[in-house]
Amino acid sequence: MNDLKNNSRIIFSSIFFSSLPVLFFMEPQTLFIIVIPFIYNILIIFDKIKKPQKKMLIFLTVFFTFILAVNFRELFSRDAGVPLLIVMAQLKILEMKNPRDELVACFLSFFILLSLILFSTSFFTTIYMFLSAVYTISVMGYINAPDKNIFINIKKSLYVSLPALLFAFLLFFFFPRIQSSLWGKHSSSKNVSGFAQTISPGSVSSLVKNDEVAFKVKFEEKNSLSGTYFRGIVFNTFDGISWHPDKPPSRADKKTENLNYQKAFIILYPTYSKYLISPDYPLNFKERGIYLTENSTLYSWYFKINDKKIYEVEFSNTSPDYPKPYEKHLKLPNNFNPKAVELGLSWINFLPEKRIEMGLKYFKDNNFIYTLNPPRYGRHYIDEFLFNEKKGFCEHFASSFAFLMRAAKVPSRIVGGYLGGEENSIAGFTNVRQSDAHAWCEVWVENKGWIRVDPTTESQPDRLEINADQIFSSDFGAQNDFFRFTKPILNIFDAMNFFWDQKIIGYNFSLQNKFFEFLGLKNQSFFNKIFLFIFVLVISGISVILVLSLKTKYTGKKTEELVLFEKLQKKIKDENLLKKNNEGYLEYLERIENSNIKSLNLIKEFINYFINERYSCNKSKNNTKKMKEILKKISL
Amino acid sequence: MKFKLNNFIKQKIKNRAKEPPLVIKKNQIYILPTPPGFIFLLVIFVIFAGSFNENNNMGLLFSFFLFFVFLISIRETRNSILGLKIISIKIENSFALSKAKIIFHLSAEKNEKKLFEISCSDKMIKFKSINKNLSVKQEMEIDSIKRGVYNSPVFTLSSDYPYGIFKAWTYIRSNEKQIIYPAPSKNAIPVHELKSIMEEKGIIKDSNKNEDEFKGLKEYEKGDSIKRISWKSYSKGLGLFTKDFGDQTGLDELIIYFDEIKINNIEKKLSLICKTILELESMGLKYGFETDKMNISPGTGKEHQKKCLEILAEFKNE
Numbered sequence: 001m002n003d004l005k006n007n008s009r010i011i012f013s014s015i016f017f018s019s020l021p022v023l024f025f026m027e028p029q030t031l032f033i034i035v036i037p038f039i040y041n042i043l044i045i046f047d048k049i050k051k052p053q054k055k056m057l058i059f060l061t062v063f064f065t066f067i068l069a070v071n072f073r074e075l076f077s078r079d080a081g082v083p084l085l086i087v088m089a090q091l092k093i094l095e096m097k098n099p100r101d102e103l104v105a106c107f108l109s110f111f112i113l114l115s116l117i118l119f120s121t122s123f124f125t126t127i128y129m130f131l132s133a134v135y136t137i138s139v140m141g142y143i144n145a146p147d148k149n150i151f152i153n154i155k156k157s158l159y160v161s162l163p164a165l166l167f168a169f170l171l172f173f174f175f176p177r178i179q180s181s182l183w184g185k186h187s188s189s190k191n192v193s194g195f196a197q198t199i200s201p202g203s204v205s206s207l208v209k210n211d212e213v214a215f216k217v218k219f220e221e222k223n224s225l226s227g228t229y230f231r232g233i234v235f236n237t238f239d240g241i242s243w244h245p246d247k248p249p250s251r252a253d254k255k256t257e258n259l260n261y262q263k264a265f266i267i268l269y270p271t272y273s274k275y276l277i278s279p280d281y282p283l284n285f286k287e288r289g290i291y292l293t294e295n296s297t298l299y300s301w302y303f304k305i306n307d308k309k310i311y312e313v314e315f316s317n318t319s320p321d322y323p324k325p326y327e328k329h330l331k332l333p334n335n336f337n338p339k340a341v342e343l344g345l346s347w348i349n350f351l352p353e354k355r356i357e358m359g360l361k362y363f364k365d366n367n368f369i370y371t372l373n374p375p376r377y378g379r380h381y382i383d384e385f386l387f388n389e390k391k392g393f394c395e396h397f398a399s400s401f402a403f404l405m406r407a408a409k410v411p412s413r414i415v416g417g418y419l420g421g422e423e424n425s426i427a428g429f430t431n432v433r434q435s436d437a438h439a440w441c442e443v444w445v446e447n448k449g450w451i452r453v454d455p456t457t458e459s460q461p462d463r464l465e466i467n468a469d470q471i472f473s474s475d476f477g478a479q480n481d482f483f484r485f486t487k488p489i490l491n492i493f494d495a496m497n498f499f500w501d502q503k504i505i506g507y508n509f510s511l512q513n514k515f516f517e518f519l520g521l522k523n524q525s526f527f528n529k530i531f532l533f534i535f536v537l538v539i540s541g542i543s544v545i546l547v548l549s550l551k552t553k554y555t556g557k558k559t560e561e562l563v564l565f566e567k568l569q570k571k572i573k574d575e576n577l578l579k580k581n582n583e584g585y586l587e588y589l590e591r592i593e594n595s596n597i598k599s600l601n602l603i604k605e606f607i608n609y610f611i612n613e614r615y616s617c618n619k620s621k622n623n624t625k626k627m628k629e630i631l632k633k634i635s636l
Numbered sequence: 637m638k639f640k641l642n643n644f645i646k647q648k649i650k651n652r653a654k655e656p657p658l659v660i661k662k663n664q665i666y667i668l669p670t671p672p673g674f675i676f677l678l679v680i681f682v683i684f685a686g687s688f689n690e691n692n693n694m695g696l697l698f699s700f701f702l703f704f705v706f707l708i709s710i711r712e713t714r715n716s717i718l719g720l721k722i723i724s725i726k727i728e729n730s731f732a733l734s735k736a737k738i739i740f741h742l743s744a745e746k747n748e749k750k751l752f753e754i755s756c757s758d759k760m761i762k763f764k765s766i767n768k769n770l771s772v773k774q775e776m777e778i779d780s781i782k783r784g785v786y787n788s789p790v791f792t793l794s795s796d797y798p799y800g801i802f803k804a805w806t807y808i809r810s811n812e813k814q815i816i817y818p819a820p821s822k823n824a825i826p827v828h829e830l831k832s833i834m835e836e837k838g839i840i841k842d843s844n845k846n847e848d849e850f851k852g853l854k855e856y857e858k859g860d861s862i863k864r865i866s867w868k869s870y871s872k873g874l875g876l877f878t879k880d881f882g883d884q885t886g887l888d889e890l891i892i893y894f895d896e897i898k899i900n901n902i903e904k905k906l907s908l909i910c911k912t913i914l915e916l917e918s919m920g921l922k923y924g925f926e927t928d929k930m931n932i933s934p935g936t937g938k939e940h941q942k943k944c945l946e947i948l949a950e951f952k953n954e
Binding site: 144 | 704709771
C-alpha cells in the first residue's frame with residue numbers, strides 16, 4: 001500500500017516532467033482544463049483529499065473528454081489530442097492498482113513526451129526529451145526496484161540510455177528513407193499565421209511586426225546574400241482590391257536546362273499554405289507531391305505546409321522566359337483607379353522597356369514615403385496612393401506599379417515573398433523573419449522574359465539594407481545594448497539548432513544517399529537499403545547483447561545494516577572469528593557460538609536484527625536502531 | 637493441441653534443471669518479455685509506424701531509442717541472475733499432508749544480485765538483494781502431499797529486474813531426494829500390544845502388564861533418558877530424579893513386526909506405524925522394525941527415528 005503511494009508520486013512527477021514543455025504551447029483556455037486534474041492529483045498525493053472511486057473516475061474521464069471535444073469540436077487533432085492524452089495519463093495515476101498499471105502509466109508518459117515533437121523539434125527540445133525519457137525509464141526501474149531511491153535508478157537508467165541513444169543514432173542513419181509518405185499525412189493543426197494568400201493593402205504590413213523566423217536558408221556557394229529575393233506566391237489576377245494567385249497554379253510544362261544553377265538548403269517553418277519558399281527562380285524539386293509551377297514557384301499539391309519543412313532547392317538567377325503572358329496579365333477591373341489608367345495609357349506610344357522605365361521614374365521622382373502606418377485608402381486606393389497620399393508599404397508600391405504597367409499594356413504580375421534576412425556567422429546560414437516579408441513586380445519583356453522590378457527599392461533603396469522592423473521600431477535603440485550583449489550567445493544556440501535541423505530533422509532520402517556515398521555504397525536500390533538496415537540492426541543487436549555484457553559493473557550503495565555489520569566485524573580482533581566471504585550469516589553465527597567469543601548473546605541479538613532488516617519482507621524501522629544500541633554495548 | 641505441445645516443451649526444458657552446487661550460466665537462462673514488456677513493444681511499434689508514415693525523424697529516433705532500451709534491458713535482466721551461485725538446496729523430510737521445508741543457500745559471486753525470486757508451483761520466496769561475496773539462506777515451504785520418495789521438485793529462479801518488461805528465469809532442482817513420510821495416524825499402537833506380539837513370537841518370556849506402570853522416582857544416573865527426567869521435582873529444586881518404571885530390561889527394546897499388524901490398507905498401516913515410532917521415540921524407548929524383507933535392530937535417537945521413517949516412506953506396496 002505504501003509502495004503504491006510512493007510509486008504514484010514518482011509516476012506523477014514523470015508525467016509532469018513529460019507534459020511540462022507541451023503546456024507552454026497551449027492556449028490559456030486549454031491550459032486551464034489540463035491544470036485541473038494536475039491539481040486534483042497533487043491534492044490526492046499529499047493526502048489532502050481521498051482517492052476517487054471507480055464511478056467517479058469514469059465520470060471524470062467522460063467529463064474531460066466532453067469538455068475538450070466541445071472546446072475543439074474534434075478530438076483527434078494535435079490541439080485536442082495532446083491535452084486529452086495528458087488528462088488521461090493523470091486519471092490513470094488515480095486508477096493504478098498493480099505494477100502493471102504503473103508501467104502502463106509510464107508508457108503514457110512516453111507518449112506525452114513524444115507529442116512534444118508536434119510542437120517543436122529544436123535541438124533543445126530534443127535534449128529535454130532525452131532527459132525526460134531517461135527519467136521515465138528510471139521511474140520504471142523505481143517501480144520495480146527493491147530500494148526506493150530514485151537517484152540510484154536514474155544512474156542505472158543512464159547506463160541503459162546512453163548506449164541506447166548511440167545505437168538509436170546508428171540505426172537512424174541507416175533506416176531506409178522514402179521520397180514521400182506512405183499513406184497520407186494528417187493535418188496537425190489549424191491555420192494560425194503565415195504569408196498572405198492574397199495581396200491587398202495591409203496584408204504584408206501586418207506581418208512586419210512579427211519577429212518570428214519564417215525560414216532559414218544556407219547557400220551551397222557562399223555568395224553575397226544581400227539582394228536575394230525569396231519567391232513565395234505569384235499573384236496574377238487583380239479584382240480592384242486584392243491580387244489573387246491562380247488556383248491551382250499550373251505545372252511548368254518546360255524543363256529548363258540551366259547549367260548555371262546554385263543550391264540552397266532551406267528550413268521552412270509552417271506557412272499553413274501550399275507554397276514553398278525558394279531563392280530567386282527555382283528550377284526543379286525532387287520530392288513527390290511538390291512541383292514547380294509555371295510561375296516559377298514551388299507548390300505542394302496535396303498538403304499544406306503545417307510542419308517544419310526541410311528541403312534543398314536548385315535555383316537560378318536568370319529570369320524565366322516562360323510562360324508567355326496570358327490575357328490575365330493585362331486584365332484590369334472596370335471602374336477602378338481612372339487616373340492611374342490614364343497615366344498608364346499616356347505611355348503607350350513608347351517601347352515596352354521605356355514604359356517600365358517611365359513607371360519607375362514616376363516612383364523615384366515623386367517622393368513616396370515608405371511607412372507601416374499608411375493612411376486609410378478608399379475604393380480607388382491606387383489613385384489615392386499614386387497621386388495624393390504617396391505613403392504606403394511594399395504592397396502599395398507593387399500593386400500600383402503592376403496596375404500602371406497593365407494600363408500601359410505591359411504584362412505584369414506581383415510576387416509575394418521575402419527580401420533580406422540576418423546572417424548567422426557561426427553556421428553560415430540566414431534567418432529570414434516574417435518581418436522580412438516583401439512584395440514586388442515582374443513584367444514581361446519580349447526576348448528577356450519575366451523581369452523583376454521592385455518599385456519599393458527604386459523609391460526607397462534603404463529597404464535592401466535594413467529590414468522594416470528597424471525602420472519603424474521606435475524603441476529599438478533601447479534594446480540595443482541588451483541585444484549586443486546576448487547576440488553572440490543567441491547566435492551559437494541558433495547555429496546548434498540549425499545544425500540539428502539540417503543533419504537530423506532534415507535527414508531524408510537525398511541526404512541518406514549522400515551518406516551511403518560517403519560510405520562507398522553508391523546508388524543502392526531500396527531493397528539493398530532494407531538489407532543494409534537489417535544488417536546494421538542485427539549487428540547492433542548482437543553487440544548490445546554480447547559486447548556490452550563483457551563490461552557490466554554497477555555496485556549499489558551499501559545499506560545501513562551492512563555498514564553496521566562491518567563496524568561489528570572491525571570490533572572483533574581475532575581473525576578466526578570474522579565472517580568468511582563464502583559463509584552465510586547463520587552459518588557464521590553457528591560457528592562463533594562454539595567459540596569462546598565475548599558477549600556472544602549481544603552478537604547473537606545483533607545478527608538477528610541484522611537478518612531481520614536485510615532479508616525479511618515485513619521489516620520494522622527499529623532494526624537498525626536496535627543494532628546501533630547493541631553495537632555500543634559490545635566491547636571486545 | 638498447442639497447449640499440450642507447450643507443456644511438452646516445458647517439461648523437456650524442466651528436465652534440464654541443474655543441481656547445486658552451480659553457478660548460473662548464460663546458456664541456462666531463458667528470457668521473454670512480460671505482458672507489460674509486450675505492451676512496451678507495441679508502444680514502440682506505434683511510435684515507429686506513425687513516425688515512418690509522417691517522415692518524422694524525431695519520432696523515428698525516439699522509437700529507435702526506446703527499442704534499444706528494450707534490447708539492453710534484456711541484458712540487464714539476464715545479469716540479475718547470471719553468475720548467481722547456488723551452494724545448496726536442502727530438502728527436509730516431512731510427513732504427508734504437512735509442509736516440507738526447503739532451504740536455499742545462495743551467494744553472489746561477481747556482482748550484487750538484486751530482486752529475484754524462487755518459485756515452485758504456487759509457492760514463492762523473494763530475495764531482496766545479495767551483495768557481492770555474501771551468501772544468503774532462505775526457507776520455503778512446499779506442500780507434501782503423498783508418502784513416498786521423490787526426485788526434487790523443479791524450482792524456477794526468476795527475475796524481472798530492473799524494468800519489469802523482461803523476465804529471465806532458469807530451472808534448478810536439489811540433488812537430494814524429497815522424502816515424505818506417511819502421515820501419522822491419530823493413535824499409536826499401545827506398547828503392551830507390541831509386547832504381546834513379541835511374546836507370541838517368543839522373544840519376551842514373561843508378561844507382566846503392570847510392569848510399565850510408574851513405580852516411583854529414583855536418583856538420576858548418567859545415561860538415563862532425558863525424557864524420563866522428572867522435571868516437576870527438578871523445578872521444585874529437589875534435584876534431578878528419573879521416573880522409575882520398574883525393571884525395564886526387555887521392555888526397552890521393542891520391535892514392530894510389520895506383518896503382524898492386521899490392517900489391510902497398507903497406507904493406514906504405515907500411518908499407524910509412523911505414529912507408533914514417534915510415540916516410542918518420545919517415550920525414549922528403544923525400538924526396532926522388522927518386515928519380511930528387512931530388519932532394523934532396536935535403537936533410539938533422532939537418527940534412528942529418521943532411518944525408520946525413511947523405510948516407511950520408501951515402502952513399496954506389492
